[in-house]
Amino acid sequence: MLPVMSRDQCLEAFRKMLLIRRFEEACIDAAAKQQVHGHYHVYIGQEATGVGVMSVLDKGDFVHSTHRNHGHLLARGADPDRALAEIFGRATGYSGGKAGTLHGCAPDLNFPLSSGIVAGILPISTGTAYALKYRKLPNVSVVFFGDGAMEEGAAYEALNLAALWKLPVIFVCENNTAEVERKPGGAQYHAPNMSIVELTDIARIMGMNTGIVDGLDMGAVWTAARDARERAIRGEGATFLEVRTHTWPGGQYPTLVTGRTDIRHTWNGEVPAEFSKHEKWFRRNDPVLSIARELLTLGMAKQAEIEKLDAEVTRAINEAVKFANESPFPPVEEALTHVWPH
Amino acid sequence: MTETMFGKAKVKAVGDLMRADENVVIIGGAGFGGLLHSKYVKPLFDEFDSRILRTPIAELGFCGMAVGAAIAGLYPIVTIGTGSFAFEAWPQIVNEAPNIFYMSDGKVKVPVMFQALGGIRISGAAQHSARPQAMLMQAAGLQIIAPSRASDVGPLLKAARESERPTFWIDHALLFEEQETGTPVKPPPLGKAAIVRPGKDVTIVGYSIDLIRCVKAAVELAQQGIDAEVIDLRTLSPLDADTICESVGKTGRLVVADECYPAASVASEVASIFTGKGFGLLKKPVQRLNFAAVPVPLSPPLEMHLIPRVDKIVAAAKGLMG
Incomplete structure (x- = not known):
């Protein structure tokens, strides 16, 4: 279901999802041409999560991410x-080429440096939440991470601290292997290990609010994130939240199967x-x-409008590739x- | 046939340890190389499937487990993956494993080998390019080996295993496909450095990937009429001061290539020999080539600018000859 938003808001959310999709496809193309430096991770298949959560946030909220951050950056409103350019290691990138794909960063959007260590960002997000609470600001910290982060000890410590001190954090665990049989040790795919x-059980026994959300359902993501934010602000x-999506069949490096999305x-x-x-x-x-x-079923958009939107987004991404x-x-x-501040 | 590719030789070396003793096991989530090299590692993993514990992303947990397993009779070879991930397991590697033998008054042995692909791997950026070896040298009781040549990796691993010391094997992401040419040097005992190219004009010291760069620099220097002696440190802890002093006693000149940051580095430790045991042997100041003290930048030109490249080693050696 689409979120309870106006038609314009729904279309804007869809535009952002398409923007992420075309951006990631452009990254894959560029990587084949050796323009992407270092190994990279795309957000294809998870667009509704980042966009859904980001739709309920305020400018003053913090957003934290991991190695799979491209989609989060764009959903937060970053300039493609x-x-x-950052992913290409260029001077015009958000970090002047020093950080690259694993470390998306847009401080003007309250999006500090992403961590390339799977659970490394969870304690940091707990810290920004502590500062928000200490400063009595009506804001929250949101942290996105994969199910793999739950294999690392830092995740447990962060969850415990956030639960212990009732900190305003929304932990968004993006489980992109929903198709894997849920049993101890997982199946053939390396995560969940x-x-x-049930990953939410861990937070539940710490006394935290939890939810399992279908990552194909932007409305469900939106509702869960909105409720979580309201609870956090109320103290x-x-x-x-564990948001479940399915593994993109093209995502199993180095075999890229499906190529470009045909809208x-x-x-x-x-x-x-x-x-x-x-x-x-x-x-x-x-x-x-x-x-x-x-959008089609609800009459919010016609085929021609969707094709037009896709053409606009594709043009913007082609421009971004040219710029980079x-x-x-x-x-x-x-x-x-920039080794030291002064 | 003698294996000349470093990666193949190291896979064989690990396999030899496992074939010799069924209590040798592999613990870890990573292979001994990146994805590009998995085809070389796969036969080893197939052969010893039941003796490989494939782990979650839980470095702290599985490195600690390996310490326990070592205490209880196994010899775990722990594949940590990228060198930076050693930091995730730091408490076990530096604050548990190296202390146990000493604190038990020599009664509890911890025969374990941690292995990680440390170093500047090209566009790994700051969180995937760590060279933890200099920090690890501060962990008394931890042995650090850093093989760099196909002919040496087997003997060094075997010696480390026989030493029963907790050992950190500093491997390097870029070493896998390096080919050893010429007649291999006879491996010296554990703890001794190797002279891989004799020379009389200048001593060039390196280890791991930097040793490869030193050898290439020596070839270029020879073409310019400078006869460089190249020393492979092989072990960083303990560090073989004697071999370095003997060489510098002959050449009077020293260049050290080391990807670590300058302060408290492998290179600074080598240089410090000449404030003590080697005092008076130098004719010129030591030339240390380190990675500048900045987090490793992603952008290729910035990264290349900071690496101890072959041309920098050549220039440093030539600068000493004037």
């Missing part, structure tokens, strides 16, 4: 030009023969296509700057 079957402490799959049920083994993805598990279908490519690498003297 500068975000892509957990003895605990009722942290919430742990016409929204209304055209034909799945190309070469992708027939991924039929479920096209029919059910792609959140961008799911939301587009909802035409941007210079930083001069070597920059390597020695």
